[in-house]
Amino acid sequence: MSEPTVRVSGIVLASLMFQHFNNDSDMEGLVLGESRFDEQVTISDSQPENIHIEEVYNVQKCIPCHRLNSLYSCTGEVNMEVLHKMLADNKQDSVIGWYRQRRNTEQNMTFKEKLVHEKLKCALSNPHMIFMLLTPSKVTPTGSTHRMEYSAFIFRSRCFVNIPVMVNNLGLLEQQAYWKVSAPCSAAGYNLTLKKHRSNFFSPNGLLKEVNEVDKMNESLQAELQKACRDVEESERGVEALQEEVSSLRKRLREKQQNAAGEDGEKDELTRPGNNLLLLEAVRTLLGFSPLFLTQKLNLHAFPIPDQEVATATQEQLQAIVPVRERKRRRSRC
Numbered sequence: 001m002s003e004p005t006v007r008v009s010g011i012v013l014a015s016l017m018f019q020h021f022n023n024d025s026d027m028e029g030l031v032l033g034e035s036r037f038d039e040q041v042t043i044s045d046s047q048p049e050n051i052h053i054e055e056v057y058n059v060q061k062c063i064p065c066h067r068l069n070s071l072y073s074c075t076g077e078v079n080m081e082v083l084h085k086m087l088a089d090n091k092q093d094s095v096i097g098w099y100r101q102r103r104n105t106e107q108n109m110t111f112k113e114k115l116v117h118e119k120l121k122c123a124l125s126n127p128h129m130i131f132m133l134l135t136p137s138k139v140t141p142t143g144s145t146h147r148m149e150y151s152a153f154i155f156r157s158r159c160f161v162n163i164p165v166m167v168n169n170l171g172l173l174e175q176q177a178y179w180k181v182s183a184p185c186s187a188a189g190y191n192l193t194l195k196k197h198r199s200n201f202f203s204p205n206g207l208l209k210e211v212n213e214v215d216k217m218n219e220s221l222q223a224e225l226q227k228a229c230r231d232v233e234e235s236e237r238g239v240e241a242l243q244e245e246v247s248s249l250r251k252r253l254r255e256k257q258q259n260a261a262g263e264d265g266e267k268d269e270l271t272r273p274g275n276n277l278l279l280l281e282a283v284r285t286l287l288g289f290s291p292l293f294l295t296q297k298l299n300l301h302a303f304p305i306p307d308q309e310v311a312t313a314t315q316e317q318l319q320a321i322v323p324v325r326e327r328k329r330r331r332s333r334c
Helices: 010-021 080-086 111-124 188-201 209-271 277-287 307-333
Strands: 003-008 027-043 050-064 095-101 130-138 146-156 159-163 165-167 178-180
Touching: 003 010, 003 130, 003 146, 003 159, 010 027, 010 050, 010 095, 010 130, 010 146, 050 095, 080 111, 095 111, 111 130, 111 146, 146 165
Parallel strands: 003 050, 003 165, 095 130
Antiparallel strands: 027 050, 027 095, 027 178, 130 146, 146 159
């Protein structure tokens, strides 16, 4: 089912506001334009193509009444003479609805407005008329700032439904989608121009050629991206396997090193010479615990000499003794 929407240009809406603010009383009048069904094709990242049927009411002009409550009577009956005078220079088929401006009121249709709306539909033979309601109000007590609220209503399913109003030069389209919407114009020259250049932009099935090329390029990019992802996945799996193999080799190496260190320790304990505990106890008993008598070598000052220094001193003594003995041998031979 189509969704109705009212589209009005900023110029028309601004003229209505200007006319109302420069009038001492409320205003009402007829709304002229065209209504049609638009097929809106939206192409986004989530889905390649989405077709949406929308019932659009394009407001192109507004004709105000010269006097309030002159278009209809107190019972809601339409004054056909006033209606024909208002449409003297316009076609009756171009009337798509009517509007009313009420100061300092809520955005709801009154019972009288609903009754007038039904009478106008019968008088103009248009079952799909819209009603635009504008309710300005003062924001500041001095009246320096005003606020204008606007809405549109249509009779659907035995009740009046509030439909959205879009201002053409104030709304921004979504940045993530491509829109194909026909312009709100019914001029013959416009249609001829579109037909003349349509083949340059649209394919025979009604889709944009550039969009088809973009879709093809996107498919190629997606295929290349998937291929690159598969290559990266395979390389990552290879790296993981190599890391596991390196970890297992390191673990085995550590175990071998620990086992080798344990075997070396056992060999050292077996080859290490044991101490004569009985002799050590006897020496400690006779000589006490003096460190001077617990070593085998002492220096000239009666201090213990470490093993390395003892070995060095012994080698020096041997080197000094050998030449002396050789000299003695030479003398004895002589």
